[in-house]
Amino acid sequence: MRAITLALASALAATPAAADYLVKEVGSFHIGGRDVTLTGLPTKDVVFSAGMPAIKVDPNGEFVAEQMYVQYVKLAQPKAKVPILLWHGGGLSGVTWETKPDGKPGWQQFFLNAGYDVYVSDAVERGRASWARYPEIFTSEPIFRTRKEAWELFRFGPSYEVGGKHVAFEGEQFPVEALDQFMKQGIPRWATNDAATQKAYDALVQRVCPCIIVVHSQGGNFGFTAALNAPDKVKALIAVEPSGAPDPAKVEAAKVKGVPLLVVWGDFHDKHPIWPKIRANPEKWAAAIKAAGGTVDTFDLPKMGIKGNTHMLMMDRNSDDIAKLVADWIGKQGLVN
Amino acid sequence: MRAITLALASALAATPAAADYLVKEVGSFHIGGRDVTLTGLPTKDVVFSAGMPAIKVDPNGEFVAEQMYVQYVKLAQPKAKVPILLWHGGGLSGVTWETKPDGKPGWQQFFLNAGYDVYVSDAVERGRASWARYPEIFTSEPIFRTRKEAWELFRFGPSYEVGGKHVAFEGEQFPVEALDQFMKQGIPRWATNDAATQKAYDALVQRVCPCIIVVHSQGGNFGFTAALNAPDKVKALIAVEPSGAPDPAKVEAAKVKGVPLLVVWGDFHDKHPIWPKIRANPEKWAAAIKAAGGTVDTFDLPKMGIKGNTHMLMMDRNSDDIAKLVADWIGKQGLVN
Numbered sequence: 001m002r003a004i005t006l007a008l009a010s011a012l013a014a015t016p017a018a019a020d021y022l023v024k025e026v027g028s029f030h031i032g033g034r035d036v037t038l039t040g041l042p043t044k045d046v047v048f049s050a051g052m053p054a055i056k057v058d059p060n061g062e063f064v065a066e067q068m069y070v071q072y073v074k075l076a077q078p079k080a081k082v083p084i085l086l087w088h089g090g091g092l093s094g095v096t097w098e099t100k101p102d103g104k105p106g107w108q109q110f111f112l113n114a115g116y117d118v119y120v121s122d123a124v125e126r127g128r129a130s131w132a133r134y135p136e137i138f139t140s141e142p143i144f145r146t147r148k149e150a151w152e153l154f155r156f157g158p159s160y161e162v163g164g165k166h167v168a169f170e171g172e173q174f175p176v177e178a179l180d181q182f183m184k185q186g187i188p189r190w191a192t193n194d195a196a197t198q199k200a201y202d203a204l205v206q207r208v209c210p211c212i213i214v215v216h217s218q219g220g221n222f223g224f225t226a227a228l229n230a231p232d233k234v235k236a237l238i239a240v241e242p243s244g245a246p247d248p249a250k251v252e253a254a255k256v257k258g259v260p261l262l263v264v265w266g267d268f269h270d271k272h273p274i275w276p277k278i279r280a281n282p283e284k285w286a287a288a289i290k291a292a293g294g295t296v297d298t299f300d301l302p303k304m305g306i307k308g309n310t311h312m313l314m315m316d317r318n319s320d321d322i323a324k325l326v327a328d329w330i331g332k333q334g335l336v337n
Numbered sequence: 338m339r340a341i342t343l344a345l346a347s348a349l350a351a352t353p354a355a356a357d358y359l360v361k362e363v364g365s366f367h368i369g370g371r372d373v374t375l376t377g378l379p380t381k382d383v384v385f386s387a388g389m390p391a392i393k394v395d396p397n398g399e400f401v402a403e404q405m406y407v408q409y410v411k412l413a414q415p416k417a418k419v420p421i422l423l424w425h426g427g428g429l430s431g432v433t434w435e436t437k438p439d440g441k442p443g444w445q446q447f448f449l450n451a452g453y454d455v456y457v458s459d460a461v462e463r464g465r466a467s468w469a470r471y472p473e474i475f476t477s478e479p480i481f482r483t484r485k486e487a488w489e490l491f492r493f494g495p496s497y498e499v500g501g502k503h504v505a506f507e508g509e510q511f512p513v514e515a516l517d518q519f520m521k522q523g524i525p526r527w528a529t530n531d532a533a534t535q536k537a538y539d540a541l542v543q544r545v546c547p548c549i550i551v552v553h554s555q556g557g558n559f560g561f562t563a564a565l566n567a568p569d570k571v572k573a574l575i576a577v578e579p580s581g582a583p584d585p586a587k588v589e590a591a592k593v594k595g596v597p598l599l600v601v602w603g604d605f606h607d608k609h610p611i612w613p614k615i616r617a618n619p620e621k622w623a624a625a626i627k628a629a630g631g632t633v634d635t636f637d638l639p640k641m642g643i644k645g646n647t648h649m650l651m652m653d654r655n656s657d658d659i660a661k662l663v664a665d666w667i668g669k670q671g672l673v674n
Contacts (some may be wrong), residue, residue: 019361023359023360025442026363027436028432030522037499044478046477046480046528047529059481060483061486062484063483063520064517064521076357093465095365098364098408099364099366109362109364112363127465128431128464128465130523133481140383142470144396144400146395146398146399146400147398147400148398162374162399181367184370184404185465185467186467187465
């Protein structure tokens with residue numbers, strides 16, 4: 001009895017706090033990509049350290065381009081039947097899903113705590129996926145997002161004047177005091193890599209799914225198309241503020257009627273002229289899937305009484321509340337033990 | 338009794354496998370960086386999706402540059418007294434320390450399994466740290482590493498011919514069959530960001546240390562200088578194949594005599610003309626610290642009977658053996674409970 005009591009005490013001492021979770025592996029890989037050989041470019045003199053003589057750099061040779069990066073945390077005892085994949089939006093990387101700009105836990109943490117194996121990726125050209133020389137490999141120039149564009153397009157507030165004058169929307173949920181931290185997460189983007197990006201995402205689905213996929217913004221189109229390309233592998237798709245979608249006049253929505261779809265929209269869509277236009281295509285696509293007999297739900301947060309969410313709702317102060325709604329919806333699809 | 342037995346059985350059922358570990362938090366942040374405003378640049382017409390009309394992009398505005406990215410895994414019950422920070426080398430990112438190109442666990446996993454809180458970072462300009470427009474913000478052009486340079490400089494084999502002809506060194510430990518995967522980890526680098534990078538690393542040390550720092554290759558100089566800038570915060574420094582070091586004729590090595598230093602060298606240094614030259618400065622710096630009364634050890638692996646290691650020894654087949662030697666050395670510094 002004493003031995004049992006001691007063993008029990010010892011076992012209980014090792015019992016995790018409610019928020020701790022037992023991890024089997026943190027790991028990563030690159031997927032996709034193609035080999036490219038460059039020839040005929042002039043050499044360059046490069047000074048690698050101040051005061052050192054220049055070294056001749058020959059830019060010609062063999063490279064790889066258009067791969068993507070995927071990092072996963074696998075739990076020892078996941079509750080979810082399949083992993084969840086978090087796909088970021090334009091001008092951003094997988095960091096979108098990690099710790100929020102205000103230092104609080106983001107959706108990666110939420111879903112780990114909830115018992116999911118979580119895969120966070122950097123799409124082609126972003127972050128740890130790396131990028132390629134242009135215009136020789138990537139065929140256009142990169143685009144860098146300004147603070148003004150982020151502020152206005154992501155619906156943090158009505159307008160941003162260069163020099164810093166900006167006022168948040170009333171009732172705004174984005175932690176605007178952490179705007180500097182958010183801007184540090186930005187990654188240059190190209191407008192000419194969509195096909196390569198889709199190819200890499202499709203390869204990812206073939207490698208790690210069946211799965212649940214959560215997409216944000218630019219990721220919307222990639223997620224919708226990934227489901228079309230592998231409807232048997234995508235067990236649920238959650239599109240958070242998707243910025244595009246296939247056209248049901250051209251693509252048969254019935255193909256994905258077996259993929260439960262949840263679309264999530266934040267607040268202030270009437271405050272920026274682009275948003276009603278952006279919203280039209282994903283709504284049309286979702287309606288077409290529903291008409292074809294698919295399971296389609298929309299969380300229009302303000303209509304549900306959840307006010308003040310921006311385009312970056314996974315970083316908003318109430319991000320856990322929204323993640324909880326999403327997790328409950330996933331549970332209803334029978335994907336969690 | 339029955340209740341206790343049941344509780345015990347339940348507690349034991351939750352006992353992790355030997356390799357599992359209890360995690361408190363996976364998180365990340367950006368640190369450092371400065372605001373930059375660009376003005377007077379011409380607008381550009383950009384086609385964002387094939388078939389869509391061009392959109393005018395104004396590259397002027399406010400940006401942030403020179404921040405770095407840091408990801409951490411904090412354990413619920415770490416055994417190490419302080420966290421370990423893993424700093425990558427040139428043309429690479431924090432991925433260096435994650436899953437190896439051959440798919441096996443790397444040093445991040447090793448140190449998590451060994452009970453360390455592990456911080457893996459992407460230096461300024463690399464990976465999730467992002468990069469800035471050039472030549473307006475970064476003052477030079479990026480450099481992309483060719484397959485030939487990686488093969489030869491990292492001592493995978495004697496020479497690489499464009500077109501693919503290459504033979505590994507005999508007894509080579511790098512998994513050359515995974516060379517394609519390794520090349521996907523490459524990230525463009527600049528030759529003009531050293532000061533900004535050092536500043537960001539120094540800020541990281543102030544934020545998360547006391548700590549142990551492991552540096553690789555180009556990271557060597559940053560680690561040596563970080564120790565000089567905060568000798569009270571760096572409890573041990575492990576320099577894996579460092580490519581540079583301060584000059585003891587100019588910098589007082591005694592400043593870091595309280596920072597135990599371990600230098601690790603792989604094999605084949607006599608097979609590429611650059612390596613004896615690269616090795617000279619770190620060896621001179623280590624000798625100066627030792628002469629000043631510091632704790633300095635060198636693991637010259639081939640001299641210890643460990644043959645075949647390349648410059649990327651944390652990815653070599655025997656990477657765990659080397660990590661084990663490093664962990665034992667850290668233990669001897671009194672940094673593990």
